[in-house]
Amino acid sequence: MPSIFLPLAENLASAIRSIDEISSFEGVRIDLTFTQLQEMGHSKEESEIPTKIGRQHDLYTLMSKAVLHNLKQSVLSSSLKKHAWILSLELKMSGTFLNVIPKCPSMTFDNTQFRILVNLRLFLDQPDLLPGIRCDCHRNPVIDNRCHHMLTSCSKMAFGLRVHNSVLNTLKECLQSGGLLVTREPTNMFQNVFDADSQFTEKEKNMRPDLYVHGKQDSHYDI
């Protein structure tokens, strides 16, 4: 495990030693040389965003990889669900709300909302929830302290539907702003099955996908 207190780097050699110590973990030994340090920062990642390029970013990535590995190992021995949660947090777009720019109203949260989200992200109890309170949905379960019940199985007050619709509307807005023709929940999408003796049932033919992208509208020609 890396030391808790970060040593004050008095010179470059001690700084490199400190980085080596933090970046090394079980089975992986990091031994940076001055030449390696100089070469860092030139590799361009898949992201073209300027903040994710540079020596500082490379060093940060190197150290955070080891810290995350150590954290996961310690969590795995205590709680399996928390470990699964951390794995899920590693997915793309899970933490973008924490450092989005520009700070327009649709990308900012008030204090209560932000507290709820940070507690949710850190797998902590929701402070505003009274412990032991029962939900008013059809099974009347006791709500777990982290409010995961509301995220998953609570259909009361159309929780899931509202979340689903808000994202869907944003995705539709996004695609439309790119010049695509988009329809939400179109009907009769699967009626034109070309195979005459198809195996599809009427129920399947009447399914409604969330979005239908007609195509990109290039230009209009009036005749």
Next chain:
Amino acid sequence: MFMASKTLIMIYDEYKNIVIDVSWIHPFPIYGNAPYTREKSVIPELNGKRRLQEKREKYEAIATANNLKFYPIIFENTGGIISQSYEYLQDLLKVFSGGYQGSALLRQYWKNRISCAYFHSVASEIETKIKYLTGVRYVDQRYENRASFIQESSSIDYHC
């Protein structure tokens, strides 16, 4: 003779006839009797991939039969998108091509917007639900409990 004008709309093939289904799933089961083992907990995107498979079984065959492309977009409840769906989303966002740094910033902006839309609604729904269940919303809605009413009523001089 009057001829009504007709509009021709040119449509690119690349983005033509795509159906999208958006879905959410929790990274681990919170109810049920099935044991949640250590083996399951170390597999990333386990539930997300299962949901992806379910959606494909539901839509893909009929979509292909109708000459449609099917893009399942699966999120986990942490707000993360599973890797295959992320590729589909990237594919869709290629519509923003050209401009500053290949429109990378514009694509990033829309990813942020989608992510924030999810978190906004999750936060507001949890807040509303907690207030509803703990009775705070009821208390707030009572006129006599509002700060403005208390302030006004306390300033009235009943002795005059």
